[in-house]
Amino acid sequence: MGDLNGKTALVTGSSRGIGRAIAQRLARDGALVAVHYGSNDTAAKETLETIRAAGGQAFTIGAELGGSGDAEALFAAFDTELAAYGAEPGLDILVNNAATRFRGRMAEVTEEEFDRTIAINIKAPFFLIQHGLRRMRDGGRIINISSAVTRTAYPRQIAYSVAKGGLDTLTLTLAKDLGERGITVNTLAPGWVETHVTAARTATPEERAALAAYSVFNRVGQPADIADVAAFLASDDSRWITGQRIDVTGGSTL
Template sequence: MSDLNGKTALVTGASRGIGRGIAQRLAHDGALVAVHYHRNDAAAKETLASIEEAGGRAFAIKAELGVPGDAQALLAAFDAELAAHGAEPGLDILVNNAATRFSGRIHEATEEEFDQTVAINIKAPFFIIQHGLRRMRDGGRIINVSSAVTRTAHPSSVAYGVSKGGLDTLTLTLAKELGGRGITVNTIAPGWIETHVTEARCATPEGRAALAAYSVFNRVGRPSDIADVAAFLASDDSRWITGQRIDTTGGSTL
């Protein structure tokens, strides 16, 4: 277990799926975790309850991303909640996990869908980082959750792939920019993970087997598989790693 006691973390899109797994693990390791979500109040409450039942500390922030002023509103709410919980102001760990995904090939994508995908998947993280850096302590950690689709061709998810590719580039650039402050910036790139996104496909033995076959381990990934990597990148153990894209697909891209 990493020692994150005294650290504060903000995880976007943390009410379920990969984001929930990361929030739970960071809280387990001692961080005070801000659980960001957009709509699903019940899921956010479940995430908080699971963290608190395990002895961790967390609070929820409800905020819409992909709209003007989203980063400012999110970080202002973060500041207010820290104060309400009696915590020192500041940010140590930022995990950009929130994302949207429109399925469709190039001839099927609409401008509205493309704009929303870019606004949530790359513009929001860009400005969350910009505003978060004003709060982030030296030696902080920025972890961006990308996808396997930036290294393999998925024509049916072209807009999603473009947005996640931008996130990979942002990681590389900021790692060099922020090295002087001891801040590391890395990307996690998951493959098929068993979450609400893959629920329908995993509902049948045939569907689950098809997704499992992508991995050399012949199983579908779990949120904890990604959360464990995030916990390492959030810890001091990863201090000499920055600007990297960590493939967390279970060998799906080999």
């Protein structure tokens, strides 16, 4: 993997799960990582501690997402914390991982649930990228975390699927727009991954086996499986890849 020494990264929703694993991996590769969280400051501090214990550099940023002005407020906090850390201003890697989901088929989703899903999963990344680009150095990396549900029908999470589909389109369009600056924009689309979100689905051996059966490798994905691919996309090794949706489902959609 490419050396990320001297790079600054922001990973949204990195207090737990996939986001935590990505933050840890980028820090291990040498990046200074801004660990963003919405409300769980305890979990964010745990992420920070694991990074520092491994010799990495990081700081935390607490900011809600999805409301008016949230992206601007997050980056104002980012600028402040970066300066307090003594690092050069600017951004090299932006990972849009923060997400929310409401279960429900078409007839069950409320307007409030739909609006919240769209706000967190597509509005927030859109404006985070807008503000992030004002700070991003040429040759930067934007990595959007989508989902397998944009290519596989999953009616029980229709609002989430629609929002993540929008994120895939945002990736494609931005990649063409930012090519002149050498900035790559790519999407990672995980399937079932063992995190706090899927804990209820892996509570028994039978449930775990059912999820594992989705993958050709007959196991449930781990956060590190996604983080390792994110690290590649963040590195110089991925410089000729942009506008792509990369399936990281362990072959679940084959």
